[in-house]
Amino acid sequence: MPLCTHAQQAAKIIPIPTAGAWANNSVNTVIFRKNSLVTAGGYQYAAFYDNDQFVVLAKRKTGAEGWQINRTQYKGDATDAHKSISIMVDGAGFLHVVWGLHNNPVNYAKSQSPGSLTLGDKLSMTGDHEQKVSYPEFYKQANGDLLFFYRDGASGNGNLLVDTYHTKTQKWERLQDNLIDGEGQRSAYWQITVDVKGTIHISWVWRESPDVASNHDIAYACSKDGGKTWQKSTGEIYHLPITASNAEYACRIPQKSELINQTSMFADAQGQPFIATYWREQGQTVPQYHIVYKTGATWQVNNLSFRKGAFSLSGGGTKQIPISRPQIIAWPVKGQMAAALIFRDADLGDKVSIAVTADIKQGKWQVSNLTDASVGSWEPTYDTELWKQSRVLNLFVQKNVQVDGEGRANIPPQPVQVIEWKPTAIK
Known part of the structure; x- marks a missing residue:
């Protein structure tokens, strides 16, 4: 698949x-x-660890290039790549922050006042x-309340819990003690999206052990009442918890297929889910990016098939992988659903890359780069709220190096x- 330049011309860098x-x-x-970035009330917020492993918060007026910066009083163990920072702004303007979590007691704080960077x-x-x-993971509902999803327990033996935050009372409430149950034998690694109608969509792979190669299958559920009850794509109500035996499967994929966990998904205006991930199909040697989606009564698979390099996911911890997990965004164009897959691939120089199609169901992806230089082990995260509001993609980008397992590199900050990036006309 040829490399084109239309996407690179549309990219703007804001340091x-x-x-x-x-x-x-x-x-x-x-x-x-x-999120790594979140827009609310006319401002965009960002969060990251500085070189001393302190949580740093930043804020700018939407569309401006000047930032306010606050190095908070909180420090996280940045040496474990699982212990990332996630943020969200509630309907009253308070910034919520979690950090430093990998089988640890919760680290959580919120801003002292609406719009403040002081925790x-x-x-x-x-x-x-x-x-x-x-x-x-935080997700914002249409009424300004928040959802908080997290795993309770260890890899291969953990359950998915869901809390909700009520903006009016400023209190958290447990919605689900055990939404997806690994039954002591496996755990779910999920991705979530909330569509324009407020439906929560979740898909996941099962992992049988800490070995990434034990990932298998893609399952699906959704909730139309803010996470209280859950159902299959057919409308059949789940009797909770969801387990390996009662789950709806969007795609059956065996273990040792280089199936990755924790990728991304979206749902269109009709509530149809689209799941972006990668795996190696049976009889093939190269893992490819795939889109799994539901139309009518049938789940379909779109193999993007442009990758060339083979690799293996065998082993535990955070892997050093020649490609990133993908993010997917989509927007309607002339009755079709255009889409973009954002990723990094060593075959393309480890740059910020984007594959764009005018019709996600037909394929014909155009691949281009948004950066000229390598971003190392970067994976894409973006401002989901800004995309919902204005269809403008803001990616958080930093070059870094991931050593296989939980190793530590030695590079300067x-x-x-x-x-x-803004979508343009696609020919």
Whole structure:
């Protein structure tokens, strides 16, 4: 597939002024940061670890290039790439921050006032099942309340819990004690999106052990009442918890297929889900990016098929992988759904790359680069709220190096920046 230049011409770089951020692993750019950037009330917020492993918050007026910066009082263990920072702004303008979590007691604080970068004291949420927290993710609902998803327990033996934050009362409430149950034998690694109608969509792979190669299958569920009840794409109500035996499967993929975990998804205006991930198909040697989506009564698979390099995911910890996990965004154009897949690939020089199609169901992806230089082990995260509001893509970008397992590189702190991209006409 040829490399084209139309996307690169549409990209704009907005630096975040700092002495440099921690770059000895990928903790600032892992894909499960929800979010690294968030827009609310006319401002965009960012978060990252500096080279001393302190949580740093930044803020700019939407569309401006000048940032306010605050190095908070909180420090995280940035040497573990799982312990990323996630942020969200509630309907009243308070910034919520979690950090430093990989089977640890919850680290959570919120701003002292709406719009502030100054955090208050550490807080609990519900106070229950908050001692072994991993993969914390915030999502904002249309009424300004928040959802908080996280794993309780260890890899291969963990359950998915869901809390909700009520903006009016400023209190957290447990919605689901055990939404997806690994039954002591496996755990779910998920991706989530909230569509324009407020439906929560979740898809996941099962992992049988800490070995990444034990990932298998892609399952699906959704909630149309803010996370209280869950159903299959057919409308059949789940009897919770969801387990390996009662889950709906969007795609059956065996273990040892280089199937990656924790990628991304979106749902169109009709509530149809699209899941972006990668795996190696049976009989093939090269893992390819795929889009799994539901139309009518059938799940379909779109193989993008432009990759050339083979690799293996065998082993535990945070892997050093020649490609990133993908992010996917989409927008309607003339009755079709155009889409962009954002990723990094060593075959393309480890740059910020984007594959664009005018019709996600037909394929014909055009691949181009948004940066000229390598971004090392970067994975894409973006401002989901800004995209929903204006269809402007803002990516958090920092070059870093991930050593296989939980190894630590030895490179100087690296600059952080926002890359802005807007969809243009696709020929």
